[in-house]
Amino acid sequence: MHSFPAPAEAMVAQMRESAAAEPERAIAFQGSPGANSHSAAMQACPDHLPLPCFSFADALEAVKSGRAGCAIIPIENSQHGRVADIHFLLPESGLSIVGEYFMPIDHALMALGDGPFTAAYSHPQALGQSRHFLRERGIVPLSHADTAGAAAYVAEKGDPTLAAISPPIAAELYGLKIIEEHVQDADDNMTRFVILARDALDPATLNGGEAITTFVFEVKNIPAALYKAMGGFATNGVNMTKLESYQKGASFSASMFYADIIGAPGDPRVDRALEELAFHSKELRILGTYRQSRKRG
Numbered sequence: 001m002h003s004f005p006a007p008a009e010a011m012v013a014q015m016r017e018s019a020a021a022e023p024e025r026a027i028a029f030q031g032s033p034g035a036n037s038h039s040a041a042m043q044a045c046p047d048h049l050p051l052p053c054f055s056f057a058d059a060l061e062a063v064k065s066g067r068a069g070c071a072i073i074p075i076e077n078s079q080h081g082r083v084a085d086i087h088f089l090l091p092e093s094g095l096s097i098v099g100e101y102f103m104p105i106d107h108a109l110m111a112l113g114d115g116p117f118t119a120a121y122s123h124p125q126a127l128g129q130s131r132h133f134l135r136e137r138g139i140v141p142l143s144h145a146d147t148a149g150a151a152a153y154v155a156e157k158g159d160p161t162l163a164a165i166s167p168p169i170a171a172e173l174y175g176l177k178i179i180e181e182h183v184q185d186a187d188d189n190m191t192r193f194v195i196l197a198r199d200a201l202d203p204a205t206l207n208g209g210e211a212i213t214t215f216v217f218e219v220k221n222i223p224a225a226l227y228k229a230m231g232g233f234a235t236n237g238v239n240m241t242k243l244e245s246y247q248k249g250a251s252f253s254a255s256m257f258y259a260d261i262i263g264a265p266g267d268p269r270v271d272r273a274l275e276e277l278a279f280h281s282k283e284l285r286i287l288g289t290y291r292q293s294r295k296r297g
Contacts, residue, residue, distance in 0.1 A: 004054065005152035007174045008032040012052045019051040019068065026051040026068035028059040031146030034170040036105060038148065040193045041072045044101035054145060056085065060093040063198060070197045078190040080128035087246045087258045090287055091216050096200035097288030100212065105129065105189040108168045110151055110176040113160025121150035122165035130165050132185045139163065151176055203264035203289045210292040211264040217277060217284040218256050225280050232276030233261065236269040241296045262296060264289045
């Protein structure tokens with residue numbers, strides 16, 4: 001299935017029509033109206049027009065094709081780690097990261113009936129963020145394309161034994177009642193989003209503010225290659241705030257790495273560190289340099 005649930009379709013069509021009239025003002029996001037990404041889009045870019053897309057790939061394609069000026073994509077969550085497939089999609093998209101946004105995540109259990117509930121639908125991230133809540137109540141978690149879409153799907157099914165875990169606004173949008181609020185397992189549940197556009201920001205335009213540079217790389221398949229590649233950041237005093245590995249292809253012979261550093265190309269320390277990294281790498285690709293919206297450390 002590659003379509004929105006029926007209760008969401010009218011809102012999706014209206015938003016798409018508005019975005020089509022002013023595509024440069026459109027901000028693409030994955031999910032149905034009312035999803036966390038919808039809220040993040042409106043909070044991070046309040047002057048933009050929301051453009052709902054069924055999948056992350058669809059949201060990125062909307063920017064590539066010119067149907068949207070930018071997209072906002074969740075990349076990691078404080079409870080449940082990185083969002084699946086994002087590390088593959090970002091490099092393949094050809095887009096550049098031009099900003100970041102951190103948003104507290106608050107979920108509610110909602111349904112047509114009062115319970116008990118046999119199952120709850122939501123995006124895998126939201127299910128992972130509420131896994132203890134669900135286990136304690138014996139509710140089976142079932143995956144859906146997005147949080148708000150799960151609420152719309154439960155409304156469409158009309159089964160009072162089914163529930164959704166979704167942002168509270170989704171209950172209002174899709175005619176459900178909130179059974180329990182704040183069902184995420186941690187009070188400090190936070191998701192980091194990145195904003196992507198066709199054109200990269202010039203680091204010089206950041207006016208000396210604290211910047212984040214994001215890149216992916218693959219080190220040469222020789223002993224201590226990663227250790228040597230990381231040495232340039234230590235010796236040049238460049239703080240690396242994130243380093244994650246992921247497999248590229250099915251060989252399992254070498255890993256790709258995703259990294260964030262504080263700083264921007266043009267800073268001699270960053271340039272030296274990236275030059276040393278490139279020397280020890282088979283591939284190095286900068287995904288973007290952008291203003292830091294939340295201080296690290």
